[in-house]
Amino acid sequence: MKVSCAGGAYGGVRVKQMKIILLGPPGSGKGTQGAELSKSLHVPEISTGDMLRQAVAEKTALGQQVGDVINQGCLVPDDLIISVIEERISRSDCGHGFILDGFPRTIEQGEALEKVLPDSVDVVIYFNVSSEAVVARLAGRLTCRKCGAVYPKVDTSLCSVCGGDLYQREDDMTSTVLRRLELYREHTEPLVSFYREKGKLAEIDGEGSVEDIAQRVEEGIAQVLA
Numbered sequence: 001m002k003v004s005c006a007g008g009a010y011g012g013v014r015v016k017q018m019k020i021i022l023l024g025p026p027g028s029g030k031g032t033q034g035a036e037l038s039k040s041l042h043v044p045e046i047s048t049g050d051m052l053r054q055a056v057a058e059k060t061a062l063g064q065q066v067g068d069v070i071n072q073g074c075l076v077p078d079d080l081i082i083s084v085i086e087e088r089i090s091r092s093d094c095g096h097g098f099i100l101d102g103f104p105r106t107i108e109q110g111e112a113l114e115k116v117l118p119d120s121v122d123v124v125i126y127f128n129v130s131s132e133a134v135v136a137r138l139a140g141r142l143t144c145r146k147c148g149a150v151y152p153k154v155d156t157s158l159c160s161v162c163g164g165d166l167y168q169r170e171d172d173m174t175s176t177v178l179r180r181l182e183l184y185r186e187h188t189e190p191l192v193s194f195y196r197e198k199g200k201l202a203e204i205d206g207e208g209s210v211e212d213i214a215q216r217v218e219e220g221i222a223q224v225l226a
């Protein structure tokens with residue numbers, strides 16, 4: 001089975017648009033798979049963080065509101081994020097759909113998204129990865145101080161790109177990883193049943209090689225659309 005443009009056939013199913021949400025714990029590899037899907041489906045990958053930064057930088061009316069909230073040191077409220085998403089996905093590059101990463105993160109956000117944009121999603125891809133695998137992936141990696149390149153924890157102590165020192169980022173410390181996982185399990189994981197009940201969930205075993213997982217993603221999407 002070959003992934004084709006969202007405007008064409010997908011796993012034998014013809015679709016005009018492909019609106020996808022990526023769901024999974026930190027370190028589940030959803031970013032990597034999202035980038036692959038974005039290329040094969042020719043739809044943009046929209047990371048909520050990037051989207052908000054872009055809105056602020058472009059000084060759109062919404063972007064200025066977001067900037068004000070951030071400057072006050074507050075969290076951007078859900079309805080404002082959804083307005084920014086609504087504006088972003090109305091742009092021409094989203095004509096064949098989009099891949100949303102980083103939103104919704106809670107049931108409340110999922111419900112709000114459904115209310116404002118009822119047909120906002122076709123498939124939710126859930127990357128199921130055990131806590132042990134997440135810890136091994138994130139707590140087991142080193143980052144170059146100079147250029148930010150990421151390495152598995154191995155014997156080497158210098159970056160092969162720029163020769164800089166490798167160190168363990170605060171975000172990748174085991175205790176930080178466990179804390180982020182705990183927050184994810186408590187607040188975000190309930191969205192798995194939320195979207196399963198709506199018949200939109202493609203549950204993917206997120207452990208294995210990038211190629212194997214990409215294959216499962218493709219099959220998972222086809223199953224939900226069938």
Ligand SMILES: [Zn+2]
Nearest residue numbers: 144147159162
């Ligand atoms: Zn480097």
